[in-house]
Amino acid sequence: MNKIILALLLTAFGTCLLATTQTSQRQTSHKTIALTFDDLPYNNPAGGNFLKDAKRVTDELLRVLKAHKAPSVGFVNEGKLHAPGELEARTALLKQWVDAGMVLGNHTYSHPDFNTQTIRQFQDEIIKGEVVTRQLMKAKQPYQLYFRHPMTHTGDTKEKKEAIEKFLAERGYKVTPHTIENSDFIFNTAYVRAKLKKDEALMKKLREAYLEFNFAATDFAEQISPKIFGRDIPQLLLLHAIDINADCLDEMLRRYEARGYRFVTLDEVMSDQAYQTKDSLVAQRGPTWLWRWNKSLGLNLSFKDDPETPQWVMDLFNQR
Numbered sequence: 150m151n152k153i154i155l156a157l158l159l160t161a162f163g164t165c166l167l168a169t170t171q172t173s174q175r176q177t178s179h180k181t182i183a184l185t186f187d188d189l190p191y192n193n194p195a196g197g198n199f200l201k202d203a204k205r206v207t208d209e210l211l212r213v214l215k216a217h218k219a220p221s222v223g224f225v226n227e228g229k230l231h232a233p234g235e236l237e238a239r240t241a242l243l244k245q246w247v248d249a250g251m252v253l254g255n256h257t258y259s260h261p262d263f264n265t266q267t268i269r270q271f272q273d274e275i276i277k278g279e280v281v282t283r284q285l286m287k288a289k290q291p292y293q294l295y296f297r298h299p300m301t302h303t304g305d306t307k308e309k310k311e312a313i314e315k316f317l318a319e320r321g322y323k324v325t326p327h328t329i330e331n332s333d334f335i336f337n338t339a340y341v342r343a344k345l346k347k348d349e350a351l352m353k354k355l356r357e358a359y360l361e362f363n364f365a366a367t368d369f370a371e372q373i374s375p376k377i378f379g380r381d382i383p384q385l386l387l388l389h390a391i392d393i394n395a396d397c398l399d400e401m402l403r404r405y406e407a408r409g410y411r412f413v414t415l416d417e418v419m420s421d422q423a424y425q426t427k428d429s430l431v432a433q434r435g436p437t438w439l440w441r442w443n444k445s446l447g448l449n450l451s452f453k454d455d456p457e458t459p460q461w462v463m464d465l466f467n468q469r
């Protein structure tokens with residue numbers, strides 16, 4: 150091909166690319182997302198040295214959050230603090246979150262499934278689960294208290310659901326929704342087992358599949374939100390304080406930034422009108438709030454494009 154024509158073509162192509170990039174940046178620069186982490190101080194389904202592993206994961210999550218200027222709320226299971234001789238060291242992990250400017254929320258004392266609990270038992274779990282957290286957060290007052298139900302099981306009967314919602318509201322808590330759930334806990338179970346076996350190849354494969362799945366779930370949330378609310382809404386990602394996130398968070402946040410996302414506080418997301426929508430779903434499962442709002446508003450949109458966790462990852466998860 151003639152060099153001049155090639156140069157002209159390349160210039161035209163470049164201008165076109167530039168225009169596309171600028172348009173997509175303009176279109177996406179309003180995108181916001183808040184990050185939340187459950188099961189603090191740390192969860193490892195495969196066992197190991199809790200303190201050592203928890204310290205590494207805490208350090209890394211906070212380092213990455215700070216580097217990306219991403220605020221976050223961490224939901225605590227205070228029952229995890231009470232290991233013989235380790236109360237102080239485990240509490241220090243939570244203090245790291247507070248010192249890094251993050252907010253601590255309540256995820257119950259021992260992570261029970263509300264489906265198997267009475268209202269009274271669950272209330273006790275909430276009260277017992279806020280003792281150390283409130284103390285650590287004292288200097289940050291006033292701040293919004295947040296609660297997240299374990300497994301986001303918000304009540305398998307209308308009576309239970311409404312009783313706990315009322316109880317939480319009276320104690321000053323807001324129930325924390327989520328719009329994106331990436332099965333991190335399932336990927337992580339396979340991941341930490343692979344780590345114990347020093348299977349680097351499988352670990353890499355799981356990290357890549359996890360990130361891919363996270364953004365497939367994000368794609369779906371972006372696609373269904375305007376169908377529910379007639380516009381884009383701030384997204385709310387549910388993560389856990391686990392190894393796979395320590396090892397993937399930096400790349401995950403980079404990719405969100407590349408998609409035009411800005412990381413904002415949970416308070417900011419919760420102030421959006423969409424999040425004032427009542428969730429009236431009564432179920433044993435713990436689906437995203439996008440599904441709950443879809444049902445609560447009587448829309449019955451199809452969620453068939455909501456991605457499923459890859460089967461090979463489920464198989465690894467189910468292996469004993």
Ligand SMILES: [Zn+2]
Nearest residue numbers: 187188299300
């Ligand atoms: Zn949890």
